Amino acid sequence: MIFYFSGTGNSKWVAEQIASCQKTKLMPIGDEINTSCSYHLEPGELLGFVFPVYSWGPPQIVLDFIDKVKVDTLDGRPDYLFFACTCGDDVGYTDRVMKSAFERKGWRLDSCFSVQMPNTYVLLPFFDVDSHDLEQSKLRKAVKKVARINTILGARSNSFALLVTSVPWIKTYLIRPLFNLSLKKVDSKYWVTDDCIECGLCAKACPVHNVEMKNGKPAWKCDGSCVGCLGCYHRCPKHAIQNGKITLKRGQYYHKQN
Ligand SMILES: Cc1cc2nc3c(=O)[nH]c(=O)nc-3n(C[C@H](O)[C@H](O)[C@H](O)COP(=O)(O)O)c2cc1C
Numbered sequence: 698m699i700f701y702f703s704g705t706g707n708s709k710w711v712a713e714q715i716a717s718c719q720k721t722k723l724m725p726i727g728d729e730i731n732t733s734c735s736y737h738l739e740p741g742e743l744l745g746f747v748f749p750v751y752s753w754g755p756p757q758i759v760l761d762f763i764d765k766v767k768v769d770t771l772d773g774r775p776d777y778l779f780f781a782c783t784c785g786d787d788v789g790y791t792d793r794v795m796k797s798a799f800e801r802k803g804w805r806l807d808s809c810f811s812v813q814m815p816n817t818y819v820l821l822p823f824f825d826v827d828s829h830d831l832e833q834s835k836l837r838k839a840v841k842k843v844a845r846i847n848t849i850l851g852a853r854s855n856s857f858a859l860l861v862t863s864v865p866w867i868k869t870y871l872i873r874p875l876f877n878l879s880l881k882k883v884d885s886k887y888w889v890t891d892d893c894i895e896c897g898l899c900a901k902a903c904p905v906h907n908v909e910m911k912n913g914k915p916a917w918k919c920d921g922s923c924v925g926c927l928g929c930y931h932r933c934p935k936h937a938i939q940n941g942k943i944t945l946k947r948g949q950y951y952h953k954q955n
């Protein structure tokens with residue numbers, strides 16, 4: 698069974714490739730977190746979490762879901778546990794944060810993977826989507842990387858190689874908590890330009906159903922459920938969604954298979 702979270706489709710694509718190859722169920726965390734979070738696992742069935750890296754760690758919604766989730770094996774632990782994260786650049790100490798979350802449940806991690814994919818964060822100065830060439834190159838390499846992940850998962854072997862670059866401790870344990878505070882307010886800065894064609898794709902893209910269509914235009918609930926994934930911004934075919942002024946000159950990216 699694979700639980701995934703995805704704002705702009707990269708992690709969803711990875712999760713789908715794994716679920717299809719490993720012949721297992723795929724469940725969206727954005728919906729599942731509002732249920733009892735209790736699941737049946739067959740003996741030997743793998744349990745996996747697939748998500749994007751946000752500020753060198755897992756999104757808070759993924760950690761909240763892991764705290765809640767229960768499986769019905771004899772000892773309450775999965776037989777084989779992995780996570781796969783997607784990132785634009787590097788993952789910091791995402792593995793340490795995830796291992797701590799699993800340890801709190803008495804679960805042991807068997808494998809973890811990172812897949813570099815097109816960048817989606819655009820809300821700070823000097824951050825933007827990748828050039829077309831870099832985007833395509835990352836997508837081509839991701840196909841091969843996911844095939845290798847599937848080989849390891851199929852054999853139920855162990856792998857812990859993640860894409861970590863400079864100063865991971867500072868990124869994950871100093872910058873990330875501050876960054877997470879800013880993520881909570883992302884939806885209060887959204888607005889819509891006159892280019893909106895009332896297609897509703899932004900509302901459909903939101904993994905936590907935080908966008909409602911009112912009189913043909915998107916309206917953000919601003920009730921604390923936004924996770925700052927930027928899915929609504931990137932999905933708009935007219936670049937009609939803006940976040941403050943910073944996105945006026947930023948690019949967009951959305952995984953084409955979503
Ligand atoms: C809020 C936010 C924070 C991000 N932080 C990081 C980061 O710390 N490191 C990184 O390499 N990529 C970062 N990214 C890029 C995403 O991890 C990457 O593009 C990912 O593949 C998006 O996955 P998705 O399409 O499933 O949402 C961030 C993206 C967003 C929206």
Ligand code: SF4
Pocket residue numbers: 704883884902903904905906907908917922923924925926927928929930
């Ligand atoms: S409203 Fe928030 S959670 Fe929903 S798609 Fe937009 S940024 Fe993501």
Ligand code: SF4
Pocket residue numbers: 889892893894895896897898899900913914915932933934935936937938
């Ligand atoms: S995706 Fe863009 S064009 Fe479509 S309804 Fe949303 S804001 Fe309007």
